[in-house]
Amino acid sequence: MDVAPGGGLLVAGTTSDAGKSVLVTGLCRWLARRGVRVAPFKAQNMSLNSYVTADGAEIGRAQAVQAAACGLEPTADMNPILLKPGSDRRSQVVVRGRPVADVDALEYGARRDELRAIAVESYRRLADEFDVVICEGAGSPAEINLRAGDIANMGLARAVGLPVIIVGDIDRGGVFAHLYGTVALLDAADQAHISGFIVxxxxxxxxxxxxxLDMIEGLTGRRVYGVVPWLDGLWMDVEDSLSLDNRPANTGSAAADGALRVAVVRYPRISNFTDVDALAAEPGVTVGFVTSPAACADADLLVLPGSRATVHDLAWLRDTGIADLVVRRTGPVLGICGGYQMLARTITDHVESGAGTVPGLGLLPADVAFAREKTLGRPAGEGYGHPVRAYEIHHGVVTRDGGEPFLDGCRVGNVWGTTWHGALENDGFRRAFLGEVARAAGREFRGDPTLSFAGLREARLDALGDLVERNVDTGALISLIGSGPTPGLRTLPPGESGASGPAGPC
Structure with a gap:
């Protein structure tokens, strides 16, 4: 497929979770399968699910999966700015893979010119290296109260001259109002970059x-490039916990077939909960996210996942009564990263929460001290006789003085802890661990020795590529990518007044 080098496209959405990540991934896969050198890009991502690149940079996990769709190793340029909320008001700012500050909205706004320049520079590096860069917006471009500081939607489009496709989620209802209103709320210069829609x-x-579809094209003067059907089970590695509300359960009935029941505690600042995707992929395992002691009670395995606010989420565990259940529990418990830290005797945190030293749950012989420097890495080791490759992202440094070694952490009885994310994606290790859990829970686990989690992810990426190819006018998109924003587009009121955006270029 002939594509002129340096082309790009921004996929924006009418709302969060409209399907931007899925469509960008599908577009990347479709282009890569046709020999196009394509790379993903998201200027600014707000997510607690992150990943570590080969050179130790932290980026949004969705961009890592999009890189895999392109057949690439992810880099910091693919997500130069990552925001990791630690509370409702403050977020850690990660720039080109390294944490630089914890800020509130006003402090972040004071950095916007600097961050915009960093984002544009990263985009241009990718554009110089690849034929096409498929960009993912953030939230909605029609957040007009935030437009002046925008660097991920129309701010990026205007800075580097990108055509924009708006994705609308028809399952929510009101999709035509969302599409029309998104365009109409923008000023004329922003509207000039919006070339069409995908439902x-x-x-x-x-x-x-x-x-x-005919009416929205007539009202806006912009074409609908495709209608993508609802398909269950195609996406993994979601960006935030809001997506868990629509997460499909894996197949199988625990009551009917004796499947292993896994309960994952969904505390307020849950992070990297994609660790359990590999468990959900196993036949004979059911996975659910829980927020109450009653929902945890009959689980064969209780997972305490990662947390962006370990001390605060531990306090939430105590307030809900889940902490008492964990301490009394005789069945298997697995703590990963922040969850591992909660299982320790003490946590000393002058960095993340400023709480000083607080008691942990005391189930593992370890103590935690938070360091100002974040540990970022891609460790490798062995577990249950199987090779394990993983990644780690944490401020908390665990010092243990007992227990049976388990990856980088330890095990005491039916309680396991590790700082390693992604360990369960290693097929042999995952099945061996689930075998241990089943024995401890008095259940049976056979597993599927042919199941490859990496193969499953590749199959899903191919399915997303197929979804785009079958339901989007890909020829028209290729022309749009090559030619840039469509000339002569209609300006919708009230956007013609220019009141919603700044006068500058981005």
Missing amino acids: NKFRGARELLAPG
């Missing part, structure tokens, strides 16, 4: 939708 998550008869 996502459609269920039903396409012929019933057709009149609405």
Whole structure:
């Protein structure tokens, strides 16, 4: 496929979780399969699910998966700015893979010019190296109260001259109002970059939708590039815990077939909960996210996952009564990263929460001290006789003085702890660990020795590429990528007043 080098496209959305990440991943896979040198990009990401690149940079996990769709090792340029909320008001700012500050919204706003320049520089490096860069927006470009400081949506589009496709989630309802309103709320210069729409998550008869598609094209002067159907189970590695509300359960009935029941505690600042995706992929295992002691009670394995606010989430565990259940529990418990830290005797934190020394749950012979420097790495080791490759992202440094070694952490009885994320994606290790859990829980686990989690992810990436190829006018998108924003587009009121955006270029 002939694509002129240096082309790009920004996929924006009418709302969060409209399907931007999925469509960018599908576009990347579709282009890569056709020999196009393509790379993903998200200027600014707000997510507690992150990943570590080969050179030790932290980026959003969705961009790491999008890089895999392109057949690439991810780099910091693919997500130069990552925000990791630690509370409702403050976030850690990660720039080119390294944490630089914890800020509130006003402090972040004071850095916007510096951060915009960093984002544009990263985009241009990718554009120089690859034929096409497929960019993912953040939230919605119609957040007009935030437009002046925007660097991920129209701010990026205007800075580097990108055409923009708006994705609308029809499953939420009101998709035509969302599409029209998103365009109309922007000023004329922003509107000039919006070339068309994709309707996502459609269920039903396409012929019933057709009149609405014709009307939105007539009202806006912009074409609909495709209607993508609703398909369950195609996405993993979601960006934030809001997506868990729509997360499908894996197949199998615990009551009917004796499947292992895994409960994952969903505390307020849960992070890197994608660790359990590999468990959910196993036949004979059911995985659910829980917020109460009652929901944990009959689990064969209770998982305390990562946390962006370990001390605060530990306090939440105590307030909900889940902490008492964990301490009394005789069945298997697995703590990963922040969850491992909660299982220790003490946590000393003058960095993340400023709480000083607080008692942990005391189930593992370890103590935690938070360091100002974040540990970022891609460790490798062995567990249950199987090779394990993982990644780690933490301020808390665990010092242990007992227990049976388990990866980098330890085990005491039916309680396991490790700082390593992604360990369960290693097939042999995962099945051996689940075998241990099953024996401890008095259940049976056979597993599927042919299941490859990496292979499953590749199959899902291919399915996303197929989804794009079958339901999007890819020829028209290629032309748009090559030619840039569509000339002569209609300006919708009230955008013609220019009131919603700044006068500058981005």
